[in-house]
Amino acid sequence: MPFNLNTLVRPNILALEPYRCARDDFKEGILLDANENAHGPAIQDLDDEEQLLQLHRYPDPHQLELKKLIVEFRNAENVFDVDKQDIITPENLCLGVGSDESIDALIRTVCRPTKDKLLICPPTYGMYSICATINEVEIVKVPLNLDTFQIDPEEINKAIANDPTIKIVYITTPGNPTGTLIDFKLIEKVLNNENFNGVVVADEAYVDFAPVGSSLATLVNKYPNLVVMQTLSKSFGLAAIRLGITFATKRLAGILNALKAPYNISTLTSSVATRAVSPQSIKHMREVVQLLNSERSRLVDELLKFPNVSKLLGGESANFLLVQVVDKKGDPSSEDAKYIYEKLATTKGVVIRYRGNELGCPGGLRITVGTKEENDILLEKFQDVSKDLL
Numbered sequence: 001m002p003f004n005l006n007t008l009v010r011p012n013i014l015a016l017e018p019y020r021c022a023r024d025d026f027k028e029g030i031l032l033d034a035n036e037n038a039h040g041p042a043i044q045d046l047d048d049e050e051q052l053l054q055l056h057r058y059p060d061p062h063q064l065e066l067k068k069l070i071v072e073f074r075n076a077e078n079v080f081d082v083d084k085q086d087i088i089t090p091e092n093l094c095l096g097v098g099s100d101e102s103i104d105a106l107i108r109t110v111c112r113p114t115k116d117k118l119l120i121c122p123p124t125y126g127m128y129s130i131c132a133t134i135n136e137v138e139i140v141k142v143p144l145n146l147d148t149f150q151i152d153p154e155e156i157n158k159a160i161a162n163d164p165t166i167k168i169v170y171i172t173t174p175g176n177p178t179g180t181l182i183d184f185k186l187i188e189k190v191l192n193n194e195n196f197n198g199v200v201v202a203d204e205a206y207v208d209f210a211p212v213g214s215s216l217a218t219l220v221n222k223y224p225n226l227v228v229m230q231t232l233s234k235s236f237g238l239a240a241i242r243l244g245i246t247f248a249t250k251r252l253a254g255i256l257n258a259l260k261a262p263y264n265i266s267t268l269t270s271s272v273a274t275r276a277v278s279p280q281s282i283k284h285m286r287e288v289v290q291l292l293n294s295e296r297s298r299l300v301d302e303l304l305k306f307p308n309v310s311k312l313l314g315g316e317s318a319n320f321l322l323v324q325v326v327d328k329k330g331d332p333s334s335e336d337a338k339y340i341y342e343k344l345a346t347t348k349g350v351v352i353r354y355r356g357n358e359l360g361c362p363g364g365l366r367i368t369v370g371t372k373e374e375n376d377i378l379l380e381k382f383q384d385v386s387k388d389l390l
């Protein structure tokens with residue numbers, strides 16, 4: 001069946017009328033309409049900036065100013081051929097409590113519990129399966145090509161043809177734990193599948209660490225079955241505020257906005273997020289990304305000098321690296337990788353992530369790029385610990 005939101009979206013969600021907040025009707029005056037506390041917060045030493053936030057009032061459910069800044073940023077970096085009428089606007093956005101909430105919201109929008117399915121491409125981010133399980137949605141797995149960590153669009157399209165209950169294809173680009181940017185031409189083969197009544201999600205949590213112009217966010221009007229997810233947790237360094245962004249057609253974004261809790265984005269979060277996506281902060285973000293990316297290259301060079309690190313398993317498009325640990329014989333060794341991981345954490349105070357259990361990642365360790373000083377310590381301690389195994 002071809003893509004059709006009227007049949008794709010669950011009927012109960014399609015019929016939702018967005019919750020009308022008290023403030024949607026009247027914004028000014030003596031506000032006695034939302035059962036707030038007119039005396040203000042129960043904190044007596046708020047500073048001037050905090051006073052201005054009006055923390056006793058419910059937050060703005062629409063976040064228009066923040067959305068405007070986000071689309072300006074992504075439109076400015078767009079490298080694709082996009083017709084004037086397809087340029088993204090704030091109406092293409094739905095904001096979530098981190099992209100983890102956005103992932104869950106999309107599943108609840110299109111997947112009927114116990115009936116529909118979600119396709120993932122392992123090795124990939126773990127939350128898709130967790131959200132699917134919570135929503136009683138079955139998972140279909142079409143592994144990445146384990147040599148390149150690119151998706152296999154032919155296999156994905158075959159799975160879709162075999163099972164019309166697949167409603168979402170989740171593609172992580174750049175991948176986690178792979179760090180590999182997925183070639184858009186491969187994603188396009190799934191987007192152009194005329195027999196798929198479902199959406200293709202590009203989860204771009206790490207996209208700013210890939211070359212500028214890698215984001216597909218500006219393509220959601222051109223490809224109505226494309227959904228792009230981003231977050232301020234990584235390149236913008238704001239994991240604590242929990243701000244995720246879904247880009248979709250205006251119609252689908254409208255449906256997602258109707259489904260979300262009206263006040264999901266707190267005033268504190270939107271205030272910090274709005275500052276973070278100002279042109280000045282974006283410039284700073286880009287400088288930090290450059291610094292992290294040059295440290296990433298240095299880490300690759302240095303890690304590959306260790307005799308028990310044989311190669312980079314993944315790509316160099318995120319703020320982490322996936323390396324392969326080998327034993328004395330030169331064979332990939334998850335046992336040795338686990339030893340290094342545990343020893344680093346318990347005796348050296350350096351915490352990385354063991355990924356040897358992931359599909360196609362034998363001997364895998366995932367290392368987040370830190371500051372120069374942190375990376376120096378990691379390299380020194382890694383070498384110390386590895387010596388035990390030689």
Ligand SMILES: Cc1ncc(COP(=O)(O)O)c(C=O)c1O
Pocket residue numbers: 097098099100101125172175176203205230231232233239243244
């Ligand atoms: C691929 C991917 N998507 C989404 C997320 C979640 O991000 P957020 O902090 O916005 O919930 C992560 C976090 O690690 C991730 O790796």
